[in-house]
Amino acid sequence: MKKVLLSLLMQVPVLVFAQFSLKGEFTTAIQNKKLYFIYIQNNAEVIDSVVINNGKFSFSLDLKEPSVAVLLLQHQGNALKDQGPKDVYRLFIEPGNATLVAKDSIAQAQLNGLAIFKQDMAYKTALKTSESKLIALNKEFATLTPEKQAKAEIIENFQERYEGLLDERKAQVIGFIKDNPQSYISLFAFNQDLGVDNMDYTQAEALFNGLDDKLKNYAIANIIKQKLDIAKVTGIGAIATDFEEKTPEGIPLKLSSYKGQYVLLDFWASWCGPCRKENPFVVSAYEKYKDKGFTILGVSIDTDRNAWQKAIKTDNLMWAQLIDSTTEISKTYGIDAIPKNFLIDPHGKIIAKNLRGTALEDKLKEIFEKK
Incomplete structure (x- = not known):
């Protein structure tokens, strides 16, 4: 039985923790005010607090690794929820013993004791x-x-x-x-x-x-x-990964078919307000440079095909459009928010990203004026 238990224990990863301690003192002998200590542990925010007694306080916690932290002094009301200026000290912490000295504001504190x-x-x-x-x-x-x-x-x-x-x-x-x-x-x-x-x-x-x-x-x-x-x-300089999807007409289209042109790979959706606000800028750039070697490939993450096609007509998006029905294209390009775009050169290399507003037109002007 002991051998079985030992075998099971050896299969469990051991997390090594070490203690961080902070002892502090306010020279004005602050009394009964709450001090919050906010830090990150295991990718989660942890909030601890103490009430200052005769100007003194202490915190002690187990750390798996160094972390970023915040000390927040509550002068009145609820320091965590109330709006307005806050008395804050931002710091890094690591295992070890630290000391803090302040007068009447945590923002002006002096810390000692740790290499970090x-x-x-x-x-x-x-x-x-x-x-x-x-x-x-x-x-x-x-x-x-x-x-x-x-x-x-x-x-x-x-x-x-x-x-x-x-x-x-x-x-x-x-x-x-x-x-x-x-x-x-x-x-x-x-x-x-x-x-x-x-x-x-x-x-x-x-x-x-x-x-x-x-x-x-x-x-x-x-x-x-x-x-x-x-x-x-x-990333900038990477060769854009190829993909294939069908147009609204059911025609297979590959990104690689655009080699030889500057192409804007534009991720958007009909329900995305910021995307729809960007579309007039994209249309303007397309109209100015479509005859100079520039085009656009739209990729939507819509699930409602009718809303998608209506938005294409309403916003006058006169270039090829695809819908990312399997989300594979979005995963490949790390799309976690939209609008998002990638400007790809004639060799298939990404040369710019997230060109919003007039930035797209400015970039195209820079490219085509050099020619």
Whole structure:
């Protein structure tokens, strides 16, 4: 019997937990205020709380791996539900003993005791320049009169500057990750800032492979791996995966039949409000560039074929349309929300994604003006 029990136990994966403890003190001797501690465990949000007694409090919990967390001080009312400004301190936690000192606001707290606190400070320092510029840019735009804020040339100027600063910030994130391949914060930053829908797959894969192997066992790493798997198929520079489906007339149509042209693979549905609002922009781009080597292939996730065909006529979508009846196309292209589109070059390579509003026309103008 003992041998059978031992055999069964050996088949069960063992989760190793270690303790994280936080002891804090408010120098103003805050009394009877509630302090919430919110963190992620097993991909789920956990909310704990204590009542501050004579300015002192403590939290203790078992951690399977490092996590991101929030301390929220309730000054009055219900801090979790009430709207308006909140007294919040965001932090990273890992197994070990930590201490906190604050005056009367948790947002101004000072933390000590864990290596991850120093890594977090280094990360904030690495991004300080670009984030300061982004804040200044927002303030500059806010000082403009409503008339100036509405002018297209001013909006375009600010958009270009904004995107330039985002590129600068991204470079700083990448630099931090390369310099700190063993830090959980590098893994978190990768997921937040680089593990995005329009990621550069080749760059992202190399950066992820350079991380410490221990990090790749964490929950966020599994999320990143899934994103990389999708990006390998749908990322910028990837060759668009071929598929075949029937048109409303029952004619089989393959994506690969469009090779030699620039084609927009456009995912939408008749019931999708944002999709229908995008359609006039797509129609405009089609009309301007259909005779220059550009076309569109629409893929709908509708289940009501009558509503789908009615929407095609109503929105004047004069290009080939397919309905993803088996959802296989959507799965292949990682469609978790619509509208979503992919611009594919004449060689079948994805060169842009999610071109919304006038962005599609701007991209086509850039392509065809170079010719």
